[in-house]
Amino acid sequence: MNTNPEQTSVTNPRRRLLEAAGEAFAERGFRGTTVREICERAGTNIATVNYYFGGKEKLYRSVLQYSLNATMTKYPPELGLTERATARERLQAFVLSLILRLLDEGRPSWHGRLMAREMAEPTSALNGLVDDVIRPLWGQLESIVGELLGRRAEPKEIRLCAQSIIGQCVHYGRAKAVIVRLYPEQRFDSDGLKGLADHIMKFSLGALRQFNREYQRRGRALSRK
Amino acid sequence: MNTNPEQTSVTNPRRRLLEAAGEAFAERGFRGTTVREICERAGTNIATVNYYFGGKEKLYRSVLQYSLNATMTKYPPELGLTERATARERLQAFVLSLILRLLDEGRPSWHGRLMAREMAEPTSALNGLVDDVIRPLWGQLESIVGELLGRRAEPKEIRLCAQSIIGQCVHYGRAKAVIVRLYPEQRFDSDGLKGLADHIMKFSLGALRQFNREYQRRGRALSRK
Amino acid sequence: MNTNPEQTSVTNPRRRLLEAAGEAFAERGFRGTTVREICERAGTNIATVNYYFGGKEKLYRSVLQYSLNATMTKYPPELGLTERATARERLQAFVLSLILRLLDEGRPSWHGRLMAREMAEPTSALNGLVDDVIRPLWGQLESIVGELLGRRAEPKEIRLCAQSIIGQCVHYGRAKAVIVRLYPEQRFDSDGLKGLADHIMKFSLGALRQFNREYQRRGRALSRK
Amino acid sequence: MNTNPEQTSVTNPRRRLLEAAGEAFAERGFRGTTVREICERAGTNIATVNYYFGGKEKLYRSVLQYSLNATMTKYPPELGLTERATARERLQAFVLSLILRLLDEGRPSWHGRLMAREMAEPTSALNGLVDDVIRPLWGQLESIVGELLGRRAEPKEIRLCAQSIIGQCVHYGRAKAVIVRLYPEQRFDSDGLKGLADHIMKFSLGALRQFNREYQRRGRALSRK
DNA sequence: AATGAATGAGCCTTCATTCAT
């Protein structure tokens, strides 16, 4: 007798529904996806969505949670760094893990697309997401950026620089559809993503260093007086 | 007899439908919007969508085109610069106009939101968009960035730097829903957007300068041999 | 061009729906009746119920109203009496019209059954009914009974006697299914109903006369003192 | 091992289902009640209805039988009278017991409401009911009425008078929903029901006496010839 | 014997589209 709620993962209809729904929602959006379609993909009865999740909307929220858990587990923002890693190393890990989370072409390739949709067309499920996931994540990046900018940086500046870095990363998630059309040579496999992360690192570190130079200039000007 | 398709703009049912549909599509997405609702907002008969546009989907494409024409006309990438403006001035104009196009809170505030949706959830209408609008726009930015990086920059580097700049800009369009939740103090009015553009300029110019320094270093190393 | 909302009554889909729904609701109750069945009976499209009435429940309320209007029009409680009719004549008319309303086997035979259901299984539609129809009707009967009992009768007594009369009448409506099983000889055609009304009149007038006798006895006893 | 089908009554799931179902059916009707709800109220598994009764409809029939047995046992038509009670005493007992059966607000208050539904909305279960319960009951009343009217009364007259009495009684069961709305002062507790029974007795005995007077008149007229 | 997870037919409703004016 198997009472394990997760069972063998392929047999478990709950799990199969989450996977099928995630893919479908990512492809056609919440309203564009029919319960019938999800059940067919999952190979389950049409009533299972209501039976296991209590309705289409509850399923959607569950899919969002499930997707987040899966990606954050697979690609944690620290990416296996030790506690004593430098700010630069931590930034590198943050950028790469974020890109991988959004664009990993492995099996559950729908996670990134689903999240992109949710942010462009925020449903009420977004509120929970922001508090549970995005806020701590952005806070983490801000502390890294703050460290890199030094103590002279103002909070607002730190925040804006953090957003500049995030913007570069998520851009490839959002605009992938356009980019593959305009630049077919751009790869989105593991190496291609690594290259994108490297560029973003280089670009951002250069920008941050420039901020530092400015602080030094200001500092010197101040001390001269 | 008035055969001018745009007529007096307020009387013209075609135009009223485009405006009403744009607003509705931006708010609730393509599937979340009903033809009835659009016609009610436009004050027209329920059959007008099919009559004037041949269906809901054709209307959607028309709205996209209409929106683009309107925004590109109102905020051209050059923003009124003369032909002999410096690369830096042109970048400034590009960044600001892009942000304004996405986030202008003025009367037709739905243009940016609609475009954000379309990219996160690309319909077949995207293909036309890419060729007509995005390709020339990105090309324009690349030529500016190429000028700023100097002749030593490789095309791939130019492209990536351009994407970094675009990513920062569109980020605020995409993630506005999240940002207003996490940073309620961030304004999205005219001044707020100006501030965002200024930061992006500062961040990006800093990054590009760092690229330049590297080229110089490389160049010196090369000439020493 | 026919703009008359009632049209030719057979052609009018609204009317056909009301008739079909009335019959179906009377036979199987509100929940037991499907919208599909109603539309099939009415020969209309499945969407017409929502189109004309805004939903199944709204249709039900409309049917109730329609039924009441029809029966109260066909069999008004006064049954064509002049203003100067005696109390006894008015009671006769009241009883007969009530029975006819409940048991008329003419074309719209479902009116009585539907009302019986509504009272045994009161839906929220009952509230409106009580105020609009039942209250004035019962008040009318009470004034007749009050007249027959004389000024010595107490309001409570009048009310109870009125209920006794109503109870006798509606009984045949409620228990018809049982009566036809137990007394197959009982006819429910026009003559049969007339006979029932006659009996109820005889029974009730006898009872009321007995009340009168008691008042007189009481009165005499009082005046003797 | 306890094979007694009624067991300890509280433990017995069959019994608990009958009680729960009776209450539910009386409140929401057959179709308005879900098997799930019944099982939840009864504290049993969802499959028990099919397991013990073979389906929802079979359960309904069983509830009807069960209800009848219970009420007829609690309120027998004789109400504890001796064999040698007068016709008047037996009528009094009949009327009161009938009213109590329909309107008793004690613990199993649903019996009366359920029966009222069944008659207004006769299912196929009604046939069995008529033969087993109603026929002997009405026969009993007719013999009482026959005794009170005397040997001159015709069977048809006896029958109609009996129906007049039954109609008055069941009226309060059927129209309770309306009466509480129109006459909020009418109580349906033990005393209130006693008062209703008293009125019905007074009204009916008065009517029957009037029939007697008429027979006497007729008899005299006949003997004069 | 008894359970409860799973089923699938069928429910009401919505909505883009059509067609006869």
Place this chain on the structure above:
DNA sequence: GATGAATGAAGGCTCATTCAT
């Protein structure tokens, strides 16, 4: 040209019933 009444396919969901334990 323009209308709006009418359509019917398809949507999410409920619920009595089944079946493997």
